[in-house]
Amino acid sequence: TQTVSQSDAHVTVFEGDSVELRCNYSYGGSIYLSWYIQHHGHGLQFLLKYYSGNPVVQGVNGFEAEFSKSDSSFHLRKASVHWSDSAVYFCAVSWNSNNRIFFGDGTQLVVKP
Amino acid sequence: DTTVKQNPRYKLARVGKPVNLICSQTMNHDTMYWYQKKPNQAPKLLLFYYDKILNREADTFEKFQSSRPNNSFCSLYIGSAGLEYSAMYLCASSPRGPNERLFFGHGTKLSVL
Numbered sequence: 001t002q003t004v005s006q007s008d009a010h011v012t013v014f015e016g017d018s019v020e021l022r023c024n025y026s027y028g029g030s031i032y033l034s035w036y037i038q039h040h041g042h043g044l045q046f047l048l049k050y051y052s053g054n055p056v057v058q059g060v061n062g063f064e065a066e067f068s069k070s071d072s073s074f075h076l077r078k079a080s081v082h083w084s085d086s087a088v089y090f091c092a093v094s095w096n097s098n099n100r101i102f103f104g105d106g107t108q109l110v111v112k113p
Numbered sequence: 114d115t116t117v118k119q120n121p122r123y124k125l126a127r128v129g130k131p132v133n134l135i136c137s138q139t140m141n142h143d144t145m146y147w148y149q150k151k152p153n154q155a156p157k158l159l160l161f162y163y164d165k166i167l168n169r170e171a172d173t174f175e176k177f178q179s180s181r182p183n184n185s186f187c188s189l190y191i192g193s194a195g196l197e198y199s200a201m202y203l204c205a206s207s208p209r210g211p212n213e214r215l216f217f218g219h220g221t222k223l224s225v226l
Contacts, residue, residue, distance in 0.1 A: 043217040
């Protein structure tokens with residue numbers, strides 16, 4: 001069974017803190033990883049993706065994520081969060097380039113002033 | 114215009130009645146997806162079209178139908194709505210290639226009474 005796991009349902013930090021949102025997946029074949037953000041009342045928006053090459057990928061608004069084959073992980077990080085980063089973050093995985101894209105349950109990030 | 118449009122934004126349906134949800138995109142994307150999203154759960158892949166070829170997930174094969182009469186338009190059809198169909202339905206599109214990002218609409222919130 002192919003699974004995507006986001007172990008933290010909620011994460012609360014203060015503005016200016018660093019944050020890491022975790023994503024683990026079941027490993028199998030070639031893999032395509034991405035992160036999406038959903039602000040309240042809005043649709044999901046793409047943040048960044050990884051397929052091959054440098055395991056650290058940069059996204060919009062200072063987000064980055066690191067692929068680890070040994071840990072089957074693709075954690076999302078930001079060095080200094082802003083209150084506007086408060087949103088739900090979804091990790092997404094596709095295996096074997098088959099167009100089927102599966103999502104994790106999401107992590108609700110709350111950034112306090 | 115990099116938007117995916119979904120109509121209606123909210124839909125009320127009666128148990129046992131059919132439901133038809135509509136999605137359109139003007140980006141000439143080859144692939145269009147439908148996901149079902151319930152609160153605090155991952156978006157669940159229902160089906161997708163790659164060009165004119167429909168791919169339905171095995172566990173929802175019997176419950177959902179879809180049509181794509183042209184490249185821009187895709188519908189999701191429920192023949193007989195049940196209470197368990199109450200959810201947000203997300204449409205997304207993606208350009209050619211298995212590793213491209215998804216562009217999401219705002220979703221249609223379906224309430225079945």
